[in-house]
Amino acid sequence: MNFVTPDFYPAASELFVACMAIVVLMATTFAKDARSVGYWLSVLTLVGAALVTLFTMDGQVSFTFSNMYVDDLMGDFLKLMLYFAVLVVLIYSRGYMNDRNIESPEFYLLVIFATLGMMVMVSANHFLTLYLGLELLSLALYAMVALQRDSVRCTEAAMKYFVLGALASGLLLYGISMVYGATGTLEISGVAQAVYHQAGNRTVLMFGLVFLVAGLAFKLGVVPFHMWIPDVYQGAPTSVTLLIASAPKLAAFAMAMRLLVNGLFDLADQWQSMLMFMAVLSIVLGNLAAIAQTNLKRMLGYSGISHMGFMLLGLVSGVVGGDRHFALNAYSSSMFYVVAYVLMSLASFGVLILMSRVGFEAETLDDFKGLNKRNSWFAGVMAISMFSMAGIPFFIGFFAKFSVLQAVVAAGYIGVAILAVVMSLIGAYYYLRVVKVMFFDEPLDASVIHAPAEMRVMLSLNGIAIAVLGILPQGLMSVCAYALLGSL
Numbered sequence: 001m002n003f004v005t006p007d008f009y010p011a012a013s014e015l016f017v018a019c020m021a022i023v024v025l026m027a028t029t030f031a032k033d034a035r036s037v038g039y040w041l042s043v044l045t046l047v048g049a050a051l052v053t054l055f056t057m058d059g060q061v062s063f064t065f066s067n068m069y070v071d072d073l074m075g076d077f078l079k080l081m082l083y084f085a086v087l088v089v090l091i092y093s094r095g096y097m098n099d100r101n102i103e104s105p106e107f108y109l110l111v112i113f114a115t116l117g118m119m120v121m122v123s124a125n126h127f128l129t130l131y132l133g134l135e136l137l138s139l140a141l142y143a144m145v146a147l148q149r150d151s152v153r154c155t156e157a158a159m160k161y162f163v164l165g166a167l168a169s170g171l172l173l174y175g176i177s178m179v180y181g182a183t184g185t186l187e188i189s190g191v192a193q194a195v196y197h198q199a200g201n202r203t204v205l206m207f208g209l210v211f212l213v214a215g216l217a218f219k220l221g222v223v224p225f226h227m228w229i230p231d232v233y234q235g236a237p238t239s240v241t242l243l244i245a246s247a248p249k250l251a252a253f254a255m256a257m258r259l260l261v262n263g264l265f266d267l268a269d270q271w272q273s274m275l276m277f278m279a280v281l282s283i284v285l286g287n288l289a290a291i292a293q294t295n296l297k298r299m300l301g302y303s304g305i306s307h308m309g310f311m312l313l314g315l316v317s318g319v320v321g322g323d324r325h326f327a328l329n330a331y332s333s334s335m336f337y338v339v340a341y342v343l344m345s346l347a348s349f350g351v352l353i354l355m356s357r358v359g360f361e362a363e364t365l366d367d368f369k370g371l372n373k374r375n376s377w378f379a380g381v382m383a384i385s386m387f388s389m390a391g392i393p394f395f396i397g398f399f400a401k402f403s404v405l406q407a408v409v410a411a412g413y414i415g416v417a418i419l420a421v422v423m424s425l426i427g428a429y430y431y432l433r434v435v436k437v438m439f440f441d442e443p444l445d446a447s448v449i450h451a452p453a454e455m456r457v458m459l460s461l462n463g464i465a466i467a468v469l470g471i472l473p474q475g476l477m478s479v480c481a482y483a484l485l486g487s488l
Contacts, residue, residue: 009120010062010071013052013079014119020045021112028105035098038108042090045112049119050083055269059486067187068126073486074257074335075123077479078250082122082438083298085247085342086115091458092350093239095451102147102237111243114140118251124258127176127186134172134219137251138165141244145236155233164218164228172215186261195266209267212259213274219252220308223281230289233301238356238363244351245304246342253338256315261331269317276316276416282309283420287427297363299430303389304341308425311337313420314404317411326411332481333403337475340388340400343469347385347462351378354451355457368434370443378449379438382464388466390431393423395470403477 008015020348024041031037053076060073090111097103112332113136118126120133126205142165146158180186183194194200210438233241286306315336318327355362355371362368372379401424408417451459469476 004066006066007062007064009056010064011069011123013049014054014116014123015157016052017045017049017112017116017119018213020048021109021116024105024112028109032062034105035103035458038105039090039094042112043087044086045054046083046090046115049115050080053079053083054463054464061487063125065129067189068129069123069454070125073483075254075487078122078254079119079485080269081250081339081342082115082118082247085250085346086243088226088346088458088462089239089243089246091454092346092353093243095455096237096239096353096356100148100237104147107144107147107360110140110144114144114243115247118247119466120209121251121258122254124255125188127179127188127191130255130258131169131172133251134255135169138169138246141240141248144240144243145232147240148237153235154234154237157232160235161232162229166176168215168218168225171211171218173220175208175211175213175215178211178441182208188258190262192265195264206270209264210274212264216252216256216259217278219248219255220312221305222278222308223305223313224278225287226285226305228297229305230293230301233304234295234297234363238297238349238361239354242346242353245300245345245349248386249304249308249338249345251344253311253335257331260315261318265319272319273318274440276413277311279309279312279316280416280419282306282312283423287423287430290427290430293382293430294361294365296352296365296368296434297349300345303430304345306423307337307341307389310401310404310420311341313408317404317407317413320411324353326407328481328484330407330411332477332484333400333407335480335484336473336477337400337404339480340396340469342468343462344388346384347381347466348389350455350459350462351382351385354378354455356447365434366444369437369441373443374446375449378459381459382438383435384463384466386434387432388470389429392428393470396466396473396476397470399470399473399477409477 024038027041028034028038057076059073094103097107117133117136117140121130124130124133142158142162145161146155148154179191182200183191184200185191185194214225214400221229264271283306286302286309290299290302293302311334314330314337318328346415352362355367384395388395391398405417405420
């Protein structure tokens with residue numbers, strides 16, 4: 001058996017991040033100020049990975065590692081968004097972690113490993129590669145949720161997350177084994193060929209598809225695999241909740257594209273019906289359950305369920321009666337939606353972190369009373385984020401919803417589009433309720449809000465980006481469409 005040396009160039013960014021993880025581990029072991037060293041090396045890792053990704057981006061679809069890895073425009077764009085999201089998480093989190101004495105080199109190392117896992121998921125062209133990336137991400141997140149070891153709430157959330165995550169991983173593996181049994185290959189492009197030529201046992205393949213969709217639904221956090229979302233969002237430290245609510249959504253979208261679109265596109269009629277069921281239930285349950293919440297982390301958790309339901313609506317609108325002409329528009333609308341959601345989620349949880357201090361967690365509605373009188377600028381940032389999540393013009397969230405609904409209507413699902421609009425109107429209540437208490441209620445605590453300069457600057461830029469991309473969304477929409485055009 002001859003060993004063929006793989007081409008490392010397409011995977012240069014992953015190799016760089018893996019090497020930097022070793023550097024961070026060694027440097028923080030021997031450094032006197034391990035926390036600062038870990039933080040700055042992590043920032044350097046993300047900036048360096050972005051430069052490597054930009055340098056190696058050539059617009060071509062490249063395969064390496066025996067076709068287990070693919071480098072394309074969709075992967076490169078999602079990786080750049082990943083780096084940005086994780087960098088923002090680090091900037092927002094540093095002061096919060098330090099105040100609670102849980103800032104540690106291990107946190108930064110886990111963040112790097114989680115980033116590497118997401119990068120592998122984004123570029124996987126093989127079921128095993130995808131699973132390795134998913135588990136690397138998941139194990140890092142389990143550990144980060146339990147980082148505050150003396151907190152009963154954190155350890156309980158970590159256990160729930162771990163048990164349900166292990167169940168979802170088992171479902172995914174079972175589905176992978178069935179697809180392998182039906183097609184005789186674990187390579188995603190090979191599975192696509194086998195499905196196209198109708199090779200293998202169709203019944204086994206259908207069962208495998210059901211298990212794959214179930215595992216994917218857990219990672220997206222959509223109904224009926226959403227049980228972990230509110231408990232983990234509330235129980236984890238807010239900085240970890242911020243990470244879970246942002247960057248992994250990009251990786252989960254990439255996972256959906258690789259599995260369903262790249263691998264099982266010829267079974268679109270089957271998996272679209274499953275995703276439609278989950279999307280509608282997620283939009284309904286997410287919005288209705290969020291109304292009853294007074295804890296903002298739980299509210300944003302249920303809100304995230306409804307947003308992922310909207311994202312799925314784009315995926316279910318790609319193929320209509322065998323007609324594939326809608327695919328690019330539908331999938332690019334989903335991609336635009338998930339990018340917009342990540343920006344909004346970063347800003348929302350960023351304000352929660354900004355308002356928290358030593359011995360105090362700002363996570364209930366009452367904590368936001370009178371924020372306008374304490375700091376009008378950051379009350380404005382939170383209001384922008386809430387307006388955008390509610391889909392009010394003209395913020396990025398409005399155009400994200402509009403683009404998805406446009407794809408849904410073009411696919412002929414008029415009833416689903418009407419239901420989604422009605423649920424968005426209902427959901428606007430709990431977003432506007434936050435704005436109301438910030439601007440019209442008297443503050444319970446009139447103390448001045450302090451935050452590091454880099455966090456204030458980044459949070460301000462985050463809010464401005466939501467507003468500006470709402471006024472000028474066409475550029476980002478075009479980038480999403482172009483990235484998918486070069487990958488599908």
